[in-house]
Amino acid sequence: MGGRRRADIVFTRWRVAVFVDGCFWHGCPLHATHPKRNSDYWLPKLQRNIDRDRETDEQLRSSGWIVVRCWEHEAPVEVAKRIEHLIRRLRT
Numbered sequence: 001m002g003g004r005r006r007a008d009i010v011f012t013r014w015r016v017a018v019f020v021d022g023c024f025w026h027g028c029p030l031h032a033t034h035p036k037r038n039s040d041y042w043l044p045k046l047q048r049n050i051d052r053d054r055e056t057d058e059q060l061r062s063s064g065w066i067v068v069r070c071w072e073h074e075a076p077v078e079v080a081k082r083i084e085h086l087i088r089r090l091r092t
Helices: 039-062 076-091
Strands: 009-011 016-021 066-071
Touching (some): 016 039, 039 066
Parallel strands (some): 016 066
């Protein structure tokens, strides 16, 4: 795959990969900012991150994995509940 493409949490038994994305680095629709200084450098770099995320998701899904993406601003308890619900569903 190339580049850093490691999930933050992996449930190998259920083939679930969890990514916790930073709002700035991954283009959060609520909190992403566009740098004004050196934007010729930053904007393409940030877009590459987003494109790589989408490509990673597609590669994992086509290999039979479930991809869960959450944002750094999300409440950890809510994210954990979402993942727990998914794993419980997969176990049955």
